[in-house]
Amino acid sequence: MEQGLALLLALSLGLLQPGRSQPLRVEPPEPVVALAIGASRQFTCSLACARGTAAVRWRGLDTNLGAVRSEAGGSVLSVRNASLSAAGTRVCVGSCGDRTFQHTVRLLVYAFPDQLTVSPATLVPGRDQEVACTAHGISPAGPDALFFSLLLGNRELEGVQALGREEEEEDPEETEDLLFRVTKRWLLPPLGTPTPTTLHCQATMRLPGLELSHRRALPAPGPRPEERPPPAALWTGSLVLGLLLMPPLAYRLWRRCRPPPATPARPPASLWLLPVRD
The missing domain is CATH 2.60.40.10 (Immunoglobulins)
Known part of the structure; x- marks a missing residue:
C-alpha cells in the first residue's frame, strides 16, 4: 500500500519521466490489455543503458500484482489463472543512473462464455x-x-x-x-x-x-393457431366414434355381399313319367 502511494506521488510530481522517447521496451505495448478469466499472460519490460546496468521492475497499484521475476535490465510479470481480482494497473519502472522511466498497463479481466x-x-x-x-x-x-x-x-x-x-x-x-x-x-x-x-x-x-x-x-x-392439427382429445373422440359405428356398418356390408341361398335341385323329368303299378 505504501509503495503504491509512493509511486502515485512520484507520478504526480513528475519524478517519473514517461516521454515519447523513453527507452523502455514493453510487451505487449498496449496501455490496456483484456484477459479472459482463467487465462494467463506475461508482460515483459526491459531497459538498455548506455552506461551501467539498468534497474527494472514491475510494480502494482493496490492490486494483486502477480509473479515478478527481475534481473539486470529487465523484468517479467506473470499473471496466471487470472481472476477478476487480478484486474488493475501495473507499472514498469526502469532507471539508468539518475534518469527514471515508467510504462503503465491497465489489465482488464473479463468473463464471456458461450452460454x-x-x-x-x-x-x-x-x-x-x-x-x-x-x-x-x-x-x-x-x-x-x-x-x-x-x-x-x-x-x-x-x-x-x-x-x-x-x-x-x-x-x-x-x-x-x-x-x-x-x-x-x-x-x-x-x-x-x-x-x-x-x-x-x-x-x-x-x-x-x-x-x-x-x-x-x-x-x-x-x-x-388456426392451422394447427386437432388436439389429441379430438383424435381420441373420433377413434371411439369409429369403433362404435363399425359393427352396424360391418353387418350391413355382410348382408349385401353374402351369396344367395342355394336352390334345391329338382328330380329329372324322367322320374315323373314312370308308370304307376297297381
Whole structure:
C-alpha cells in the first residue's frame, strides 16, 4: 500500500519521466490489455543503458500484482489463472543512473462464455410477441461492454422494440468471482410464414482491443393457431366414434355381399313319367 502511494506521488510530481522517447521496451505495448478469466499472460519490460546496468521492475497499484521475476535490465510479470481480482494497473519502472522511466498497463479481466439462452420455446407467426436473450456468467456486465442484437440472417432486425435489460448476480456457490446473467427483451413484430432466414440473438463483448460475439438461434415459427392439427382429445373422440359405428356398418356390408341361398335341385323329368303299378 505504501509503495503504491509512493509511486502515485512520484507520478504526480513528475519524478517519473514517461516521454515519447523513453527507452523502455514493453510487451505487449498496449496501455490496456483484456484477459479472459482463467487465462494467463506475461508482460515483459526491459531497459538498455548506455552506461551501467539498468534497474527494472514491475510494480502494482493496490492490486494483486502477480509473479515478478527481475534481473539486470529487465523484468517479467506473470499473471496466471487470472481472476477478476487480478484486474488493475501495473507499472514498469526502469532507471539508468539518475534518469527514471515508467510504462503503465491497465489489465482488464473479463468473463464471456458461450452460454446464451433464448425464449420463448416457439415463435407464433402473425402476432406481436416478446422474446428474450440471456447471457450467463458475464463480467463486466454493463451496457458499455456487453451488447445485444436480434439478427435476421446477417443483418440487424428492424422494427423491434426494446423492452428493457436486466442484470442479476449468478449463484455465488458456483464460482468465487462475481459474475452476472444479463437479459435483454424485445417486442418482436409479426413474422411471416415461412420466415425467410433464421432469426438469431447475438451477444457481443467489446473491450479495448477486443470484440467477441456469441449467437443463439431462436426457434422457427410454428403454424398459425388456426392451422394447427386437432388436439389429441379430438383424435381420441373420433377413434371411439369409429369403433362404435363399425359393427352396424360391418353387418350391413355382410348382408349385401353374402351369396344367395342355394336352390334345391329338382328330380329329372324322367322320374315323373314312370308308370304307376297297381
